[in-house]
Amino acid sequence: MTEIVPFAGSILCDVQSELGEGPTYDPATDTAWWFDITGRKLHELQLSSSTKRVHDLPFMGSVLAVIDPARQLIASDLGLFVRETASGKLTSLCPIEQNPANRSNDGRVHPCGALWIGTMGRAAEREAGAIYHVSGTTVTRLFANVTIPNSICFAPDGATAYFTDTPVNRLMRVAIDPETGLPRGAPEVLNDQHGLPGGIDGSVCDADGLIWNARWGAGTIDVYRPDGVQIRRHAVPATQPSCPAFIGVKADRLLVTSAWQGMDDRARAADPAAGKTFDLGIDVNGRAEPVFRL
Template sequence: MSTAKNPAINAKLLIEADYILGEGIQWNIETQRLYWTDIHGKRFCSAKFDGSDLTVMDLDERLCSFAFDQDGQILAAFESGLFRFDPDTARRHRLSEFEVDKPTTRMNDGRCDRQGRFIVGGMDEVSLRRLSSVMRVESSGTQTLFEEVGCTNSLCFSPDGRTMYFADTSAKDIFAFEYDPASGTLGEKRLFVRLTSNEGGPDGSCVDAEGALWNCQFNGNRVQRILPDGTRDIRINLPVPQVTCCCFGGPDLNRLFITTARENLNIDDASRYPLSGSIFYVDLPVRGLPEDRFNGRVGEIASL
């Protein structure tokens, strides 16, 4: 891919919607469908590559992030903890509770590493105080990786699985951790990139096959491609401010799907940005990577 001129591309509308907080979007190669959650709307959604055959499932609790296993079942991070979740029936079974001693926190962003461990973190909903944590989830149990987190975001992994990206949306920084694929332990942490004042806050991210990170910038109206050396590359402009999460998908894994939100928009902004909460896409001359599956059988886990 040519990166000399840092081109800007305008995203196209895939599904016009009013999701309050669209998030967690991912492409399932097996079902050839796109899946995402509207956290505050308590909705679990899916559609085909072209946005057709849209299904919307109402939920009893806010679903924040999730991972499919090899059986098509879901390890789901609901606001109050981890659950087994059936994407066809919405039946769920609690596996764990999350930070019960911290009433203002809930679960948030999560993604599997290249070996299928689910890495998920939380956030403080009141003022993004650094009260929450990030954990590693395996069939055998959970382990806290680090604490003092205001709002977990941008969790994703380099193609070789040796770098974990992470952002705390309470600040402007995206960090890169050394990551041991064999054990799932973290090594040295370094600053990967610091967003500028007009780029908004770092929200969800994904990594392409060339190792570049695509970061959604909340209140920044964009998705920014950032090369492994921290250099900004392609920018995708959106007609809405609250850009939340993205993933590669489609038959050739070269379509970037993007969720957005309309959370707390005032009347003027809602009128100015009527497509807020919709799903967008852009076709790119670079491929993504398949979404990693959870490496355990969720249906066999009694508790975590």
């Protein structure tokens, strides 16, 4: 059993999101962004000034990526949208899929500028979702029959992708083309956590190739080597951490979102920080997220 490193960090945001998810960071403006998916909110936190804003959304957003200094990409239950950063104006870019019963979930931009985005049933219906590759407005389905797509991230050289279906709880890897972000072979199991407590949720891969994974239901951030060996567990003061992101101009800090989704009053009372957003309080060798290329 891997020893759990006690939490030595801080609360970045006291707002308790029902389903905090999809954190990212824009180094050009020193701003962290994340969603409350079910609350239809986009959170914005300028780190150096601690200025916080919350933007209402007309859809369930789950992933944000920078396009250029003036525009962002948002993945949602209604498809992909371009958001004007200054005004918040939204323009439809393209659908992800044709099933209106689904919503977007976890996703991340590959170093080539293409997006991997997962979809799922709004009530997590079994095998209702999929994982897609988006290049500009060209959408390609990569993996079907996914229940809760998560842990999408990429090795620093862009030649390996990682992902999971959380109910299955196996961290997967697949060789991909560094130039396109498209798979070159079949996925294989990197680490099998099936049947163990907690679920593999969102992940991010650092400059050394380590995979930092939020363990939903276990209150930890787990760290895996590229060969799949788990080497550390860091405690988070919320039972349901959902996704990490590297923040800071040096990408040397780790933000973690969390959720209170599915908790009754008793569970929420026992987990008073559920839904808050944290700084893990450790030094990491992170890297900036790539921009999405239209």
